[in-house]
Amino acid sequence: MTLPALPEESFQRVLCVVAHPDDMEYGTSAAVARWTARGIEVGYLLLTRGEAGMPNPPEETARLRAAEQQAACAVVGVERLTILEHPDGVLVYGLDLRRDICREIRRFKPDVVLGSGYGIETPFGFDQADHRAAGLATLDAVRDAGNRWIFPEQVDDEGLEPHSARWLILPGLPGSGATHGVEVTGEPLARGIASLEAHAAYLAALPDHPAPRDFIPKFTALNGKAMGVDHAVLFRAHDLQAPPDFSSDSGQD
Secondary structure (H helix, E strand, O other), X not given: OOOOEXXXXXXXXXXXXXXXXXXXXXXXXXXXXXXXXXOOEEEEEEEEOOOOOOOOOHHHHHHHHHHHHHHHHHHOOOOEEEEEEEOOOOOOOOHHHHHHXXXXXXXXXXXXXXXXXXXXXXXXXXXXXXXXXXXXXHHHHHXXXXXXXXXXXXHHOOOOOOOOOOEEEEEOOOOOOOOEXXXXXXXXXXXXXXXXXXXXXXXXXXXXOOOHHHHHHHHHHHHXXXXXXXXXXXXXXXXXXXXXXXXXXXXOO
């Protein structure tokens, strides 16, 4: 079955929530490049500064990675970049993390929140702990943001109104639950590759890391087959305002 395209014609603002600088650049930023070219406003929320990701002293690494992330954002047309200071490598799922993500959702008022997976195992091995914590906290914060009585100080003291995003989308893979895709053939793919190349110092510190131009097109070409296009980025999309579907077989008697 050919996967359908995301209904991006209805998107106005997309908030991307990830754990580290560079997390968006492993293919997903190609979809971001397409969205910004279509006039969709995209914001990035990074939960850590990535200070544990290089052998340099942490504060030096944090400054370097923030600068590289800013450059990567510019390549794909993202003007809103927020970087929090939760500790890299030991990101903790909990109320503090949910509160900070909720705050940014209420500030930016996206109709789409793009998060990360929260499973332990992936097709590429065990997922990194920060990614799992970020994914689960984002899922919960999307719900939190619409409830006036969760983190009410943001409403009463900070003047932020509750906000309910319509869509939660997560990265997907062919045959692993992907429901929709975004075609990125041509310019979006080129800009997506260039956005990862903007993390030059970080990539140089990773032994044997392949060049972005060598591996990102291979992944997007594989994804493209699921949509019937040359290159694509796939997602698991959840319409949070759709009524529950009780027609499918749940496996229960």
